[in-house]
Amino acid sequence: MMMPQDIDLILQEALLYGRSFLSRGKVADYIPELAKADPSHLGICLILPDGTTCRAGDWNVPFTMQSIAKTFSLILALQTVGYEKVFSKVGMEPTGDCFDSIVQLESKQLPPFNPMINAGAIVTVGCIDLPDPFEAFLDLVRRLCFHDAIRLNEQVYLSEKHSGLRNRSIAYLLQSDHILEGDPEQILDRYFRMCSVEVTTEDLARYALILANDGLDPVTGGQMIDEWIVRIVKTLMLTCGMYDESGEFAVKAGIPSKSGVGGGIVAAAEQGIGIATYGPVLNKKGNSIGGIHMLEYLSGKLNLHYFANKTCTSV
Amino acid sequence: MMMPQDIDLILQEALLYGRSFLSRGKVADYIPELAKADPSHLGICLILPDGTTCRAGDWNVPFTMQSIAKTFSLILALQTVGYEKVFSKVGMEPTGDCFDSIVQLESKQLPPFNPMINAGAIVTVGCIDLPDPFEAFLDLVRRLCFHDAIRLNEQVYLSEKHSGLRNRSIAYLLQSDHILEGDPEQILDRYFRMCSVEVTTEDLARYALILANDGLDPVTGGQMIDEWIVRIVKTLMLTCGMYDESGEFAVKAGIPSKSGVGGGIVAAAEQGIGIATYGPVLNKKGNSIGGIHMLEYLSGKLNLHYFANKTCTSV
Amino acid sequence: MMMPQDIDLILQEALLYGRSFLSRGKVADYIPELAKADPSHLGICLILPDGTTCRAGDWNVPFTMQSIAKTFSLILALQTVGYEKVFSKVGMEPTGDCFDSIVQLESKQLPPFNPMINAGAIVTVGCIDLPDPFEAFLDLVRRLCFHDAIRLNEQVYLSEKHSGLRNRSIAYLLQSDHILEGDPEQILDRYFRMCSVEVTTEDLARYALILANDGLDPVTGGQMIDEWIVRIVKTLMLTCGMYDESGEFAVKAGIPSKSGVGGGIVAAAEQGIGIATYGPVLNKKGNSIGGIHMLEYLSGKLNLHYFANKTCTSV
Amino acid sequence: MMMPQDIDLILQEALLYGRSFLSRGKVADYIPELAKADPSHLGICLILPDGTTCRAGDWNVPFTMQSIAKTFSLILALQTVGYEKVFSKVGMEPTGDCFDSIVQLESKQLPPFNPMINAGAIVTVGCIDLPDPFEAFLDLVRRLCFHDAIRLNEQVYLSEKHSGLRNRSIAYLLQSDHILEGDPEQILDRYFRMCSVEVTTEDLARYALILANDGLDPVTGGQMIDEWIVRIVKTLMLTCGMYDESGEFAVKAGIPSKSGVGGGIVAAAEQGIGIATYGPVLNKKGNSIGGIHMLEYLSGKLNLHYFANKTCTSV
Secondary structure, rough: OOOHHHHHHHHHHHHHHHHHHHHHEEOOOOOHHHOOOOOOOEEEEEOOOOOOOOEEEEEOOOOEEEEHHHHHHHHHHHHHHHHHHHHHOOOOOOOOOOOOOOOOHHOEEEEEEEOOOOHHHHHHHHHOOOOHHHHHHHHHHHHHHHOOEEEEHHHHHHHHHHHHHHHHHHHHHHHOOOOOOOOOOHHHHEEEEEEHHEEEEEHHHHHHHHHHHOOEEEOOOOOOOHHHHHHHHHHHHHHHHHHHHHHHHHOOOOOOEEEEEOOOEEEEEHHHHEEEOOOOOOOOOOEEEEHHHHHHHHHHHHOOOOOOOOOOOOO | OHHHHHHHHHHHHHHHHHHHOHHHHHOOOOOHHHHOOOOOOOEEEEOOOOOOOOEEEOOOOOOHHHHHHHHHHHHHHHHHHHHHHHHHHHOOOOOOOOOOOOOHHHHOOOOOOOOHHHHHHHHHHHHHHOOOHHHHHHHHHEEEHHOOEEEEHHHHHHOOOHOOHHHHHHHHHHHHOEEEEOOOHHHHHHHHHOOOEEHHHHHHHHHHHHHOOOOOOOOOOEEEOOHHHHHHHHHHHHHHHHHHHHHHHHHOOOOOOOOOOOOEEEEEEEOOOEEEEOOOOEEEOOEEEHHHHHHHEEEEEEHHOOOOOOOOOOO | OOHHHHHHHHHHHHHHHHHOOOOHHHOOOOOOOHHHHHOOOOOEEEEEOOOHHHHHHHHHHHHOHHHHHHHHHHHHHHHHHHHHHHHHHOOOOOOOOOOEEEEEEEEHHOOOOOOOOOOHHHHHHOOOOOOOOHHHHHHHHHHOOOOOOOEEEEHHHHHHHOOHHHHHHHHHHHHHHHOOOOOOOHHHHHHHHHEEEEEEEEHHHHHHHHHHOOOOOOOOOEEEHHHHHHHHHHHHHHHHHHHHHHHHHHHOOOOEEOOOOOOOEEEEEHHHHHEEEEEEEOOOOOOOOHHHHHHHHHHHOOOOOOOOOOOOOOO | OOOHHHHHHHHHHHHHHHHHOHHOEEEEOOOOHHHHHHOOEEEEEOOOOHHHHHHHOOOOOOOOOOHHHHHHHHHHHHHHHHHHHHHHOOOOOOOOOOOOOHHHHHHHOOOOOOOOHHHHHHHHHHHHHOOOOOHHHHHHHHHHOOOOOOEEEEHHHHHHHHHHHHHHHHHHHHHHHHOOOOHHHHHHHHHHHHHHHHEEEHHHHHHHHHOOOOEEEEOOEEEOOOHHHHHHHHHHHHHHHOOOHHHHHHHOOOEEEEEEOOOOOOEHHHHHHEEEEOEEEEEEEEEEHHHHHHHHHHHHOOOOOOOOOOOOOOO
């Protein structure tokens, strides 16, 4: 069995490995606020089932969740309106298209998308039937990350709201096709707010720990999310969580993960381990290039692939 | 821990459950020979790591592998020319399109497909750099199924070869785009032969047992397939193995599986269990409707979902 | 040479022929106000170069222009900002897709559309660089139809504005791709207003007379539109004016025409003849089913196909 | 009225104008034999209704018809099996896609293509129900060009046949969809032969003269093609004859024309004038760049746009 200091060492190696790829990508620039991120930043946090927390690099730099919010909004939608309602509005299939694709909405059978791409996530947010959906979302994030100070980044939210023309286009198309119910502008406003909630890798690693343990928090012993919901969320992270690089990442790392263009990745690994990475330099698919490589490195070193030989040494 | 007689009982229940869906689908008719299958047939075979074999229904009716052959041809391609060569020719991403789609070849970045759909499988077969690729394929199937009498069904092969216009179209398009090397007619002939190899659920369950145990045969103790190859094959089965129903099946059953329009499904489950089903009645996506429901039933009863709570009772 | 009474007779025959198709289509229902139209209505007006005006059926029933407005907005855009500017923003190619397609915006090279489909027309309206574009549009319509009382139908406009989700989706996508400049909501408002201007077949036949005579009004002798603009407008009417039925209509009728889902068609025929039809029952392509058949009938009877043998008897 | 010497002068000017664009394109290279063409070649031939023939530049260099053959095969199909049969197999709509697109075959309603793109032309060739379709085709070409020595270029045919993978893919897809009847290899062989028939601009201008005069040869006075067939062919040339540049060419030149990647363009102009150009340097759309510009020049100088003011001076 591994000791925390061994893991600290491996995290340092992962960091070195991840950094070697930073020159091959670039910081997201489609929202002015995101373009301000420091391209040299790279950080990671890993939490073991006993609560041992290992950190490396810029693990403490705050960033907005962006698409990682899609996992929380899916949990909230499943909790409030249930499986049948949510999956009558949104599908479960990977698309092979990029995250903000519109083509698939028209050319394929509706609803062909899944809750991990923009169109599906907007529909999922629209399903949340609560008086104040964003407040409920923020409350859920704070509880699952065990961090009450988590809050909205106002500048990013406003930047997002102002620049989100493509998402606006998607929302009106969905309403035109009677898939999105309610006022598109209001739903988009919630969606943009959710994307703009600010966290650190430690916040997300804490959340990943719960996902990795089937909804049960191994530190406090509390069942934080229903097991059936975790199963759905992790499966969708695995098949669709890394945009149109999901298939390749599933082969190489084999860890159910969700990335955001803010540079974060949340990863719920085998052996009940929670991981999160941050690095704002993205590859062409929109995934953190440093984060992806750190997770691939860890998967090999710590035997975290879900199809890894379970009889081999584990952490 | 479960006894074989408990499992026999559960298989009977699964069979009853699966049968209740048979009226909702129909036998494949795009190849005349396949249309001759008996729609009432439904069978299953499950093998435990200790070699205990449980059978139910029409487990012994022979059927042609069809798309299940894609898993064997991928193993053979990886064994003969290696990871780099194979994945320079074929991608790893799910497509969201149906199995014989051509659109994706033109409208998305090449090579966007994966080895589990027709286009990708034809390319994979084209990669196998051996004097007699089909002989090597048949030899591999016989070894992994522990059954030397497995052979080609000539009628199905000829029917396939004669009717396979769409695959012919795909092959010429791939050659036109310089992705397929070699003579398309020769590669198609191999592809059609591979699809037409005849097996039973017991044959495939034996093969699934090896996949479920990371390439090591738990009965004989021999490493039958390299662990890294099994990892790739199982991941692709999981993300792309059930055509454009892969995402939904991953959520519901959570067992890396590959189906064929001949009615078979091979499934490499958690806990080192190998399973195969047969039922020629297909749903609209081209998957055995009885097979899918039997596997979903077993996943729930035996806790086989890869994201199931591992601390619950297992087989 | 034909006498007006001969033409009156032919119009009556055309009307009978057109009526025989009314049961095969239905009134547009995507905007509540349009659904109120009387499906039995069918009318036609034809004006000869000497000003002789022949009318038949419900020629005097008012209807909103809908897509016919696209010809006026193209004229206005070409007049105000010129050829180079307009065609840097919008293409000239037929699409083969339906009028409100979004797919083509994403899957084909931008800008692939033309000013006769919604996306292209919205861009064209956005090009009109005037203090009050709608006022200028209405003024142009009144001048070219020689009818000062033409005005906006407020109910249709409001219905349009409220229901136009798909056009809203298109506008935001175009802005996202930096093709549409300015405020999408403001441009859409103008677009919806233009579509909702109410006319009769006599109004449009008067306008068609000018188009049919290369911009010169043969009655007053005034050059109402520059000849080069008429040439562009008529060519685009011919290749793209009847949605994805343009090719077939060009073969069968061979008259540059533009239809609207309000039930109108404006047609600038050979021999300097202006024609307009009205019939709210549409076929599956969105064209007035009675109008199309009346125009085909007239094309044959009066030798109006632009590739008809010019040496044959003419009107 | 213009004198032949005036036209000779205008052809020289057109030639100079056309040459100025040659550096912006390149010779087709997808078939090895075509790549051997001399990029400096540019020629034109124009024939007046009285038979006066004006020639300039490399008017006498032989070239293979390529897609220009599509107009002859459409005539032959309409003559042998009639309107109903042909247009039950192939549509009339422009596609907006490039000439050898496969996407449209799958994503749009069948049959969405037209006889001027590869898929539609292959179907059209398949419709010709004669003992020796190629012999009949060659005979038709010789009669309409008034040149008995016209023959197949064997090298180009063999090169075409060997390299035509994409067309082979299209043919098998069409057969798979039950649109193409008969043996695809045999139909493709005919199609490749037809494309490889060798002509000069004078041959094609003679043919264009007939098209321009509604099927009647003004020199001999014989009705060479039925008027209704000419009307269809010219309309399809106009809407679809210049690949996905048809709309723009219709606006700019306004002459029903058909181009081939061999560098030829045949153009049936207003005033009963037949024109053909040759220049193997193509633009990105696959049209002869010199030819297109020469035709645009002539259209302006000789008032040949079908929507040109008919009262202006004509040739």
